[in-house]
Structure formats: structure tokens, C-alpha cells
Amino acid sequence: MRVLLTGASGQVGHEIERLALAGFDLLARTSSQLDITDASAVLAAASDFKPDIIMNAAAYTAVDQAESESECAWSVNKTGPTNLAKAAQNVGAAVFHLSTDYVFAGDSKCAYRETDAPGPTGVYGASKLAGEQALMAEVQRSLILRTSWVFGVHGKNFVKTMLKMGAEREELRVVADQRGCPTSAASIANCLWALAAHYRKAGDLQWGTYHFAGSPVCTWHDFAQEILNRALQAGLLHRLPVLCPITTQDYPTPAQRPAFSVLDCSQIQHTFGISQPDWRDDLDEVLEQLRLQ
Ligand SMILES: NC(=O)c1ccc[n+]([C@@H]2O[C@H](COP(=O)([O-])OP(=O)(O)OC[C@H]3O[C@@H](n4cnc5c(N)ncnc54)[C@H](OP(=O)(O)O)[C@@H]3O)[C@@H](O)[C@H]2O)c1
Structure with missing residues (x-):
């Protein structure tokens, strides 16, 4: 099977290329090699x-x-998937697409299921939702994987920010009233390849939208504590900074952050037997790779 990967130099794109399964012919394209907003390209x-x-x-x-x-956000997140959908239709390809917990309002009290009504509160979430809808409208064989709180070895992410700030500062202030599910870029890549393998074997898939995220649920403050503790054990930090819990109000940002960003991942487990990875194990792997760099 031939797979065309777009966004190959991003956190997840990088891992998709690194973890490609044998027997797939992968063509990986970075943004400079293929701009998804360029319909003719x-x-x-x-x-x-x-x-x-x-x-x-x-x-x-x-x-x-x-x-x-x-x-710019709408162009990449909506026009991009629209262009990919048209190209896929043209050559009879299926599309595997990534989306986000930010399509939801984040004001629920129980984990979001795929069937729950979206309600993005900012431009990013709204543009990602529009991309999902554009793809679904165009391509029957499309699979959308919504994920959350992505971290990995490559690119910018919370783990790397905590390591940098943890080494530089005596005290860190981290939001303790937003809940979510950290997910490693590698686990997302493995999930996508497992789905591709299902498709190759069966010649078809149960298409649609699925949630895939790490477990257990935590706050950013909990996540930071695990990162710092494990980084100390791994020798990436020489001492632990003081970690102070703060509220969302203490840390204003241009875009509103969802207070509750937990994705219910039972559907992908039920349909494909793909379990939620424990993000603490994945965190150890990422820290080890960073230590070896
Ligand atoms: N990061 C998170 O916490 C998070 C959470 C939930 C869902 N997601 C979703 O997961 C997916 C992967 O995210 P990620 O964390 O891997 O993002 P990322 O590290 O920011 O990577 C995104 C990649 O897209 C490329 N790109 C941007 N504009 C492009 C264009 N016009 N044409 C082609 N490539 C373009 C970027 O290239 P340049 O660097 O060269 O611009 C970059 O390599 C996304 O769909 C995202 O919405 C991410």
C-alpha cells in the first residue's frame, strides 16, 4: 500500500515517518515540499x-x-483538508486525518464521545472542526482521529517547555484546573499505522471519527509534576523546582482553554482493539530519547 504523508516535520508527522510499518510504501512530505493549501500542488x-x-x-x-x-489557521485547517479530500477523490485514496479535543467546548463533566455535539470556543478549534466537516462531506473513506495534549521528542510541546523552565527557574506556576489526556506523538503514529494495517488486511474499515488519547486523566499541574519527577530520575534535571498550582484565571491567554478536555476512547477500542496508552510510560520513552540526544 502506498501512503502519502503531509506535515512530515511536525511532532506527529515525524513519528509517522519514523514508525512506518514494513510493507507500506511511504512518501513523506514536509510543508516546504507540499503545501496543503496549494490545491494544484x-x-x-x-x-x-x-x-x-x-x-x-x-x-x-x-x-x-x-x-x-x-x-492562516482557516487556510491550513479547513482549505488544506478540502484540497486533500479532492485529491483523494481524484485518485481513489482514503484519507486519515488528525483533529483535536478543541472541537469541544470543554464545559462537560464526562468524557466526550465522538457523537457529542462540538462547540469550539476559538479559531483553532473552529477551523479544525471545519476541516473535519469538509473532509467528511467529500470522502466516504475518511478516518478522523481526534487526540489531545500531544507531546514528543520533536517540535514544541509542554514536556520540552517544562524541562527548559525546570532547569532555568526555582519555581514554576502551572494551571491546575484544566483536565485532559496527554498523548505521545509516537502512540498516535502507532495507532494510525495499526489502522492502516487493518485497512490493508480487510480492504475496508469502519470509517468515521474516533477519539484516541493517553490515560489516565490529569491536570497540567499533575502532568508537570510527573515530567519533573521523571526528568530528575532520568538525570535530565539536577534538582526539582517548586511547582505551584495556579488557576486558569491566573494565566490569561488569547484563546480560551477547555477546562475539561477528556476524550472517551472506548469506540476505537471496541472497533479496532486499540487501547489507550499510559502516557507515563510514553513520557519515560520520550525523556530517554531526549537524554540520548
Ligand atoms: N499539538 C497538540 O497538542 C495537539 C492536540 C490535539 C490535536 N492535535 C492535532 O494533531 C495533528 C498534529 O499536530 P502536531 O502536534 O504534530 O503539530 P505540529 O508539530 O505543529 O506540526 C504541524 C505540521 O504541519 C505543517 N504545516 C503547517 N502548515 C502547512 C501547510 N500549509 N502545508 C503543509 N504542512 C503544513 C507544519 O510545518 P512547518 O513547521 O514547516 O510550518 C508542521 O510540520 C494536528 O492535526 C493537530 O491539530 C495536536
């Missing part, structure tokens, strides 16, 4: 390579910046 790339699957890891992910750069 996307069409040409698909016509040349003739993929069976287009995996889209490209996105505009700067949540706060999106509020002031909405045109």
Missing part, C-alpha cells in the same frame, strides 16, 4: 504518487496565535 502530488492512503499530519496548531492569524 496537492492534486499533482496525489496524481504522481497514486497513494492508497493520504495521512494528514499537517495543521496550523498555534492555538493562541490563531486568534490573530485566523485567515
Whole structure:
């Protein structure tokens, strides 16, 4: 099977390329090699390579910046998937696409299921939701994987920020009233390849939207504490900074953050037997890779 990957230099894109399963012919394209907002370039790339699957890891992910750069966010997050959908239709490819917990309002008290009504509160979430809808409207064989709180070895993420600030400062203030599920980029890549393997074996899939995120649920403060403790054990830090819990109100941001961002991942388990990874194990792996760098 031939797989065309877009956004190959992002956190998840990088891991999709690194963890590619044997027997898949992967063509990985970074943003400079293939701009998904360029409809004719996307069409040409698909016509040349003739993929069976287009995996889209490209996105505009700067949540706060999106509020002031909405045109750019909408272009990458909505027009991009629309272009990929048209190209997929043209060559008969399926599309695997990534989306986010930010499509929900984050004001629920129980984990969000795929069937729950979306209600994004900012430009990023709204543009990602529009991308999902554009893809679904165009391509029957589309699989959307919503995930949350992504971390990994490559790119910018909370783990790397905590390591940097933990080494520089005596005290860190981290939000303790937002709950979610950290998810490693590698576990997302493994999940996508497992789905691709199902597709290759069965010649079909139960298409649609699925939630996939790490377990257990935690706050950013809990996550920070685990990162710092484990980094100390791994020798990436020489002492523990003091970690102070703060509220969302203490840390104002241009984009509103969901208070409750927990995704119910039972559907992907039930349909494909894919379990939620324990993000603490994945965190150890990421810290080990960072230590070896
Ligand atoms: N990060 C999170 O916490 C999080 C949470 C939930 C869901 N997600 C979703 O997971 C997916 C992967 O996110 P990530 O964390 O891997 O993001 P990321 O590290 O920001 O990577 C996104 C990639 O998209 C590329 N890109 C941007 N504009 C492009 C364009 N016009 N054409 C082609 N490529 C373009 C970027 O390239 P450049 O760097 O060259 O611009 C970058 O390599 C996204 O769909 C995101 O919405 C992420």
C-alpha cells in the first residue's frame, strides 16, 4: 500500500515517518515540499504518487496565535483538508486525518464521545472542526482521529517547555484546573499505522471519527509534576523546582482553554482493539530519547 504523508516535520508527522510499518510504501512530505493549501500542488502530488492512503499530519496548531492569524489557521485547517479530500477523490485514496479535543467546548463533566455535539470556543478549534466537516462531506473513506495534549521528542510541546523552565527557574506556576489526556506523538503514529494495517488486511474499515488519547486523566499541574519527577530520575534535571498550582484565571491567554478536555476512547477500542496508552510510560520513552540526544 502506498501512503502519502503531509506535515512530515511536525511532532506527529515525524513519528509517522519514523514508525512506518514494513510493507507500506511511504512518501513523506514536509510543508516546504507540499503545501496543503496549494490545491494544484496537492492534486499533482496525489496524481504522481497514486497513494492508497493520504495521512494528514499537517495543521496550523498555534492555538493562541490563531486568534490573530485566523485567515492562516482557516487556510491550513479547513482549505488544506478540502484540497486533500479532492485529491483523494481524484485518485481513489482514503484519507486519515488528525483533529483535536478543541472541537469541544470543554464545559462537560464526562468524557466526550465522538457523537457529542462540538462547540469550539476559538479559531483553532473552529477551523479544525471545519476541516473535519469538509473532509467528511467529500470522502466516504475518511478516518478522523481526534487526540489531545500531544507531546514528543520533536517540535514544541509542554514536556520540552517544562524541562527548559525546570532547569532555568526555582519555581514554576502551572494551571491546575484544566483536565485532559496527554498523548505521545509516537502512540498516535502507532495507532494510525495499526489502522492502516487493518485497512490493508480487510480492504475496508469502519470509517468515521474516533477519539484516541493517553490515560489516565490529569491536570497540567499533575502532568508537570510527573515530567519533573521523571526528568530528575532520568538525570535530565539536577534538582526539582517548586511547582505551584495556579488557576486558569491566573494565566490569561488569547484563546480560551477547555477546562475539561477528556476524550472517551472506548469506540476505537471496541472497533479496532486499540487501547489507550499510559502516557507515563510514553513520557519515560520520550525523556530517554531526549537524554540520548
Ligand atoms: N499539538 C497538540 O497538542 C495537539 C492536540 C490535539 C490535536 N492535535 C492535532 O494533531 C495533528 C498534529 O499536530 P502536531 O502536534 O504534530 O503539530 P505540529 O508539530 O505543529 O506540526 C504541524 C505540521 O504541519 C505543517 N504545516 C503547517 N502548515 C502547512 C501547510 N500549509 N502545508 C503543509 N504542512 C503544513 C507544519 O510545518 P512547518 O513547521 O514547516 O510550518 C508542521 O510540520 C494536528 O492535526 C493537530 O491539530 C495536536
